[in-house]
Amino acid sequence: MIEEVGTSPEGDLIINVGPQHPSTHGVLHLVITLNGETVKNCEPHLGYIHRSIEKMCESLSYRQFIYVTSRMDYLSSHINNQGCSLTVEKALQIEVPERGKVIRVLMAELTRMASHLLWWGALGMDVGAFTPFFHAFREREVINDIMEETCGARLTMNYIVPGGVMYDIHPNFQQKVKDFITLFKSKIDEYDTLVTGNIIFQQRMKGVGYISGEDALSYGCTGPVLRASGVKCDIRKIAPYDGYEKVQFEEIIETGCDSYARYLVRMKELKQSLSIIEQLLDNIPEGEFQAKTKAVLKLPKGEFYSRVETARGEFGVYIISEGGLTPYRIKFRSPGFSNLSALHHMTKGSKLGDLVATMGTLDLVIPDIDR
Amino acid sequence: MTKEELKIKLTELLPTATFDETGEWLNVMIDTKDWLPLANQLRNYFDLQFDFLFCVTAVDWKTHFNMVYHLRSTKLDHYLVVKAKIADRKNPEIESVYKIWRTADFHELEAYDLMGIKFLNHPGLRRLFLQDDWVGFPLRKDYVDEVNMIKL
Structure with missing residues (x-):
C-alpha cells in the first residue's frame, strides 16, 4: 500500500x-x-475483493469449479460458465446437442445486453447524468426476470454446465424474450436521444482517454476497448464456439480510439446482440439440451485453453490437468485485468474529471479483475 | 504460419528449444536465459510478428517453475505458447518482457504476488493483490495457511 x-x-x-x-x-x-x-x-x-479463485479451484471438481467462476465477472456470469464448460468439453471431447448450443448463445447474448445496459446507466452517472440509470435498469429488470424464471437466479446463474445447460428453458421463455425485444426496440432510440446526441455528453467523451490500436494491443486490451481502436478481436468471429458461426452479426469496429468510440461500440453491440437473439429465438431445435456425461468428470492429462467473448472482452480459461479429479493449476485470463492496465496510459496528462469518464468507458468489474 | 513452419523457424532461431505439438497450439520449451532475446525476435521479426500477449501465468511443478506465455499474431493469425523453465526453486528469476508487450507489467506483478517469481528489470515489482507484509506465495503447491484457507 x-x-x-x-x-x-x-x-x-x-x-x-x-x-x-x-x-x-x-x-x-x-x-x-x-x-x-x-x-x-x-x-x-x-x-x-481478491478471493484467490484460482487456488480455490485447485481443490474443486470439474463440476464444482464452474459455480465459483460466476462470482468473477458477475455481469457476464453465463459467459464465464460457458468458457469453463467449453474447456472441460474440449478436454473430454463432449459434443453439446444443438438445442443446448442455441440456448447457450441466447443466454449469453441476453447477458451481454444486460451487462451493456448496466454499463450505460452507470456511465451516465459517471459523467453527471442520473436519468439514464433509471432507463437502463427498467429494461435490464426484464432480462433479469427472464433469467430468474429459467435459471432460478438473477445474477449468478450457474446455468451452463459441461455438456449443455442445466435444465430446459421455461415454457414462457420464448414469449417473454419476444416481449422484451418489442419493448427494447421501442426504447433504444430513446437512449440515443437522451445521451448519445447530447452535446454536453459528447464533449465529455470525445478525445478523452485516447489509446491507439497498437498501444491497446500492447496493453492486452480486448473487447469493446480494442475494437474502438480499430482492431478486430471478437472471439465469436476469430474462433467461433457454440454455433456463433451460423448466426449473422457484425463485428463493430470504430476508429475514434477515444471514450466516445468505446461508447459507440457498446451501443451498436446492443443492437447486434438483439439481432442474434431474434435469429435464434424461433429456431431453437428440438432434442436434448444436455449431452450424456459421467457423474464424475475426470480430465485426461494435458493442457487445455479456451476463449470466449464476454461483455468486457476476451475471457480465457487455462486448465492444466494431471489426470485427477481436480485441476492441477487453473488460470483465468480476465479481460478487465488487462483493460485496467491501460488506464494509466489513457489518462496521463488528462484532467481528473476525464479520468472518471475514461474509467466509465472501460467498463470495469472489480471481482473480475481481482478474482 | 502453420505449426510446422513455426517449428522450423524457431529451431533456426534457437537450436536448443524443444517442442510439444500435442495441444491446439505449438508449445516451445526454452531456458530462462534465452527468453528475452527470443521474445524480441518473436515480436519484431517480419514473419513472426507476435503482437498480442494474451495470457501470462506461472505453474509450480514442485521441482521447478514454468512461466507460460500465450502469444498471438493479429496480423498473421498464428499462435505460440512459450514455456520457460525456471530450475532454481529457491530464488526463481526471469527477465521481464514489459518493454516488448506492456501487458506483461500487470501479469508479471500477479505472478510475483501469488507465485513469488522475481522479474528482472521490471519497472516496479510490488504486491498487487496481497498486503505488503503477507508471508509466502499462495499459488505455490507447498503454501500452507491455517487461518485463511478452507480445506474443501
Whole structure:
C-alpha cells in the first residue's frame, strides 16, 4: 500500500481515489499524482475483493469449479460458465446437442445486453447524468426476470454446465424474450436521444482517454476497448464456439480510439446482440439440451485453453490437468485485468474529471479483475 | 504460419528449444536465459510478428517453475505458447518482457504476488493483490495457511 499520500518532493499532490468511491464501480483503489488538476500518474492498487479463485479451484471438481467462476465477472456470469464448460468439453471431447448450443448463445447474448445496459446507466452517472440509470435498469429488470424464471437466479446463474445447460428453458421463455425485444426496440432510440446526441455528453467523451490500436494491443486490451481502436478481436468471429458461426452479426469496429468510440461500440453491440437473439429465438431445435456425461468428470492429462467473448472482452480459461479429479493449476485470463492496465496510459496528462469518464468507458468489474 | 513452419523457424532461431505439438497450439520449451532475446525476435521479426500477449501465468511443478506465455499474431493469425523453465526453486528469476508487450507489467506483478517469481528489470515489482507484509506465495503447491484457507 502507498504510504506517502500527501505532497511529493516535486510539489505534486498524491491522492487516493477509492476503494470506496462511487465512480470506481466497486472496490478499486487508485493512487493518483496530480499537478493542479492534471493527472501525472495513476497507479491501481488491487486486492480488495481478491478471493484467490484460482487456488480455490485447485481443490474443486470439474463440476464444482464452474459455480465459483460466476462470482468473477458477475455481469457476464453465463459467459464465464460457458468458457469453463467449453474447456472441460474440449478436454473430454463432449459434443453439446444443438438445442443446448442455441440456448447457450441466447443466454449469453441476453447477458451481454444486460451487462451493456448496466454499463450505460452507470456511465451516465459517471459523467453527471442520473436519468439514464433509471432507463437502463427498467429494461435490464426484464432480462433479469427472464433469467430468474429459467435459471432460478438473477445474477449468478450457474446455468451452463459441461455438456449443455442445466435444465430446459421455461415454457414462457420464448414469449417473454419476444416481449422484451418489442419493448427494447421501442426504447433504444430513446437512449440515443437522451445521451448519445447530447452535446454536453459528447464533449465529455470525445478525445478523452485516447489509446491507439497498437498501444491497446500492447496493453492486452480486448473487447469493446480494442475494437474502438480499430482492431478486430471478437472471439465469436476469430474462433467461433457454440454455433456463433451460423448466426449473422457484425463485428463493430470504430476508429475514434477515444471514450466516445468505446461508447459507440457498446451501443451498436446492443443492437447486434438483439439481432442474434431474434435469429435464434424461433429456431431453437428440438432434442436434448444436455449431452450424456459421467457423474464424475475426470480430465485426461494435458493442457487445455479456451476463449470466449464476454461483455468486457476476451475471457480465457487455462486448465492444466494431471489426470485427477481436480485441476492441477487453473488460470483465468480476465479481460478487465488487462483493460485496467491501460488506464494509466489513457489518462496521463488528462484532467481528473476525464479520468472518471475514461474509467466509465472501460467498463470495469472489480471481482473480475481481482478474482 | 502453420505449426510446422513455426517449428522450423524457431529451431533456426534457437537450436536448443524443444517442442510439444500435442495441444491446439505449438508449445516451445526454452531456458530462462534465452527468453528475452527470443521474445524480441518473436515480436519484431517480419514473419513472426507476435503482437498480442494474451495470457501470462506461472505453474509450480514442485521441482521447478514454468512461466507460460500465450502469444498471438493479429496480423498473421498464428499462435505460440512459450514455456520457460525456471530450475532454481529457491530464488526463481526471469527477465521481464514489459518493454516488448506492456501487458506483461500487470501479469508479471500477479505472478510475483501469488507465485513469488522475481522479474528482472521490471519497472516496479510490488504486491498487487496481497498486503505488503503477507508471508509466502499462495499459488505455490507447498503454501500452507491455517487461518485463511478452507480445506474443501
